[in-house]
Amino acid sequence: MEAAHVPASWKDWFDAHGPKLLLCARLWTRSLADAEDVVQEAFVRYWRHQRDLPGDPRALLVTSVRRAALDLARRESRRALREERAAQDDAEHGVFFAPQPGDDAERRREIEAALQRLSVEQREVLVLKIWQELTFEQIGESLGIPPNTAASRYRYALGALRKELKPLCHG
């Protein structure tokens, strides 16, 4: 697993981990703009007050992002703006993943669509495991579920994706 030490500059840390945090935030928000808002809130709080705490900062940040996202969802006054931004974002960009040179854009969109059809419970465990690289123990702590539950949700999520996606043909 990639080391998550905290460098002196917030920009270095954010360059390394920002995209993964943003992906997590997308799990619990309705638009990319909202996801960026909650990442900002969680990251600023972490950098100001929590970066000297012992332990893996990624799990702490995931918990913080999730809490900020749930708080944001409760603020009803933002709903209209949020929905407007969501439609705009999704029309302009991919939802979760960045295009890469030589990648299969259609396959990427298929995966994104299949991810969105997963249940929220399965999708959040899958994202935290694959892209945030958390252990099942850390996922359990972040989501408030036992590690075994996280592991079984992960297996079900992969199985469900497998059914939805055609196997990748190489060559």
Next chain:
Amino acid sequence: MDEPLHELEAELKALRPRDPSLRLAAHIERELAQEAPLASVRPRYTTATNLGSWQWLGWPAVAAALAVLAAVGFEMLTRRAETPAIRPEAPVVATSDPVAPAAAGLYRPVSAASVLYDLKDEGAVTLEDDQPARQARYRFVDTYTWKNPANNASVKWSVPRDEVRVVPVRFN
């Protein structure tokens, strides 16, 4: 996990999450450049082990304790002056055992216990960020025991402790 799932896992890992926008980095930079608001650094719960939580005792209590100590000290001095000196029949510390003086000060912790004797729900409160929360007060007696293995003397210290827990709640 079977082979197709491993392949799928590898395929998913190869996807790179999209980068945050420049707008986000600019917002974070601007916010970090500002002074941290004081309210946000206040801990969400306190225990009586924090010095601050004893502030209710205040200076009057400290002054009273000092007065009692001074009175006891004065009383002891007066008695010593009035009582003729008595030569002790045996030395206070046995000099025949060279280990004893060194071991006399060796008290070792042998037990620590915390007993919850009261739990009170203090109702709903609102945190700084307007998040609703529920406050509960737990009242403990913590007891610590030290023992000196050299002479089997023991010291027991019991202290009351209040712990206020503020738990954010969600209304779905």
